[in-house]
Amino acid sequence: MIYFEIATVVVLIFINALLAMAELAVVSSRRARLQALVDREVVGSRRALALAANPGKFLSTVQVGITLIGILSGAFSGATLGSRLSEWFVSLGMPPAVADASGVGLVVTVITYASLIIGELVPKQIALRNPEAIAVRVSPSMTVLAKIASPFVWVLDASGRLVLRALAQRPEAEERVTDEEIRTLIAEAETAGIIEPEERTMIAGVMRLGDRPVRAVMTPRTDVDMINLADDPQAIRKLIVGSVHSRMPVYDGTPEEMLGVVQAKDVLDAYLRGEQPDFRAYVRSAPVIPDTADALDVVQTIKTSPVHMALIHDEYGHFEGVVTNADILEAIVGAFRTDEGLVEHAVQRADGSWLIAGGMPADEMAELLAIPIPQTRSYQTAAGFALAQAGHLPQVGEAFDASGWRFEIVDLDGRRIDKILARRISSGRRWGPL
Numbered sequence: 001m002i003y004f005e006i007a008t009v010v011v012l013i014f015i016n017a018l019l020a021m022a023e024l025a026v027v028s029s030r031r032a033r034l035q036a037l038v039d040r041e042v043v044g045s046r047r048a049l050a051l052a053a054n055p056g057k058f059l060s061t062v063q064v065g066i067t068l069i070g071i072l073s074g075a076f077s078g079a080t081l082g083s084r085l086s087e088w089f090v091s092l093g094m095p096p097a098v099a100d101a102s103g104v105g106l107v108v109t110v111i112t113y114a115s116l117i118i119g120e121l122v123p124k125q126i127a128l129r130n131p132e133a134i135a136v137r138v139s140p141s142m143t144v145l146a147k148i149a150s151p152f153v154w155v156l157d158a159s160g161r162l163v164l165r166a167l168a169q170r171p172e173a174e175e176r177v178t179d180e181e182i183r184t185l186i187a188e189a190e191t192a193g194i195i196e197p198e199e200r201t202m203i204a205g206v207m208r209l210g211d212r213p214v215r216a217v218m219t220p221r222t223d224v225d226m227i228n229l230a231d232d233p234q235a236i237r238k239l240i241v242g243s244v245h246s247r248m249p250v251y252d253g254t255p256e257e258m259l260g261v262v263q264a265k266d267v268l269d270a271y272l273r274g275e276q277p278d279f280r281a282y283v284r285s286a287p288v289i290p291d292t293a294d295a296l297d298v299v300q301t302i303k304t305s306p307v308h309m310a311l312i313h314d315e316y317g318h319f320e321g322v323v324t325n326a327d328i329l330e331a332i333v334g335a336f337r338t339d340e341g342l343v344e345h346a347v348q349r350a351d352g353s354w355l356i357a358g359g360m361p362a363d364e365m366a367e368l369l370a371i372p373i374p375q376t377r378s379y380q381t382a383a384g385f386a387l388a389q390a391g392h393l394p395q396v397g398e399a400f401d402a403s404g405w406r407f408e409i410v411d412l413d414g415r416r417i418d419k420i421l422a423r424r425i426s427s428g429r430r431w432g433p434l
Contacts, residue, residue: 009073009111013119016069021123022142023062025134026051033132047139048132051146060156061146073111179207205332208363214298215291216361216380217331218312218321222416224248226255227262229280236279237271240264247309247324250283255319261286261307286311291320299328331361352424355410358383358417369422371403383417401425 029052037045051058089099127134146153183204190200209217225243227236229252240248243264250259260283270277287301287310302308302325312320345360346368356365360382366373379388386407387393389400393415399408404424411419 012069012073013115016119017123019062019065020120021127022138024124025127025131026058028131029135042136044136044139047143048135051139051142057153057157060153061149064149064152202332209331210296212295214289214293214295214323217295217327218323220321221319224322240267247307249322258311258319260284261309288313354422356382356420356422369405382420386417386420
């Protein structure tokens with residue numbers, strides 16, 4: 001008889017282990033991975049996805065099973081095995097009061113220890129290693145258990161909703177994956193060697209591109225070589241020959257009224273044929289995009305444009321700059337080497353400080369220095385960040401403290417902030433000369 005009682009307790013512990021493993025496996029499974037298993041028609045995947053889609057009822061089902069097992073285990077441990085062990089202690093000459101406490105206490109301790117190790121910790125560790133695969137395997141039995149316990153589950157689920165409503169808790173929102181979760185997964189994948197560091201950099205670039213307006217990736221007006229059709233043809237020819245760009249915006253009199261884009265190759269072909277080109281005849285139309293448009297949405301516009309360039313205007317119609325396929329690619333993979341060499345947005349010095357270019361995207365600077373910046377802001381560059389902090393155009397040598405860093409203006413290019421030096425400091429914030 002005692003062997004039957006011991007076997008019953010062991011079976012109950014193993015059932016508890018299966019329930020604990022199923023609970024954590026289903027709750028930890030990612031919907032996208034389960035859906036991929038469904039698409040591959042893996043047996044049990046549809047039931048696993050259905051359980052994961054309704055975690056409230058599933059958890060209630062598991063809780064009913066675990067509670068019943070706990071009650072049965074307690075009954076066997078105290079009323080049967082504990083009593084038998086107490087009687088054995090009495091037969092050895094131990095006082096009845098001490099034997100009773102010792103017998104029940106020892107049985108409860110052993111069963112509790114086995115329940116924690118075998119019934120909880122080990123199965124949950126197994127579930128965490130491959131939750132989707134285990135969820136698929138246990139889903140058929142969990143579905144049957146859910147049907148059997150459906151009356152109790154309904155009562156528990158309804159009671160839980162009433163308590164949540166009394167606590168002013170809103171219904172559970174649909175599960176959404178955040179940017180931070182994606183970045184964490186990518187970092188873990190890189191650490192595990194699943195993806196290369198260059199792949200992580202490009203994925204991060206694509207994610208940043210989706211959060212940027214087009215004015216954050218465009219080439220600003222001050223850096224654009226533009227052709228004025230009102231100029232002398234020789235001056236235009238000299239501009240085209242001296243420019244490193246193959247495509248240049250064209251206007252007639254005022255840059256606020258852009259006519260389109262001229263490709264240097266078209267003009268060069270005319271000169272090679274011994275002709276005097278009519279620059280107006282070589283103007284190609286280019287799409288006009290507001291500077292508030294999402295950079296990722298502009299990609300499709302550039303793909304369909306014959307010149308692979310778009311003209312950027314603000315809400316007042318002023319020409320702001322241009323965006324090309326090269327600008328989009330550079331935003332994803334980083335700067336390319338030019339005739340002047342590879343221009344780095346940020347260079348770390350020996351003392352740990354950073355020399356930051358004023359044109360560095362503000363979100364990249366914030367990620368580099370691990371500082372917060374507003375999601376909605378009027379600036380898109382490190383120079384704009386400095387201007388927003390100062391409230392005026394700073395002079396060389398002026399500095400401000402923000403988010404544990406001291407930012408010093410070390411170089412100006414006319415009225416444009418060209419270089420900023422960032423040093424880590426203690427908390428505090430100020431603006432003024434050093």
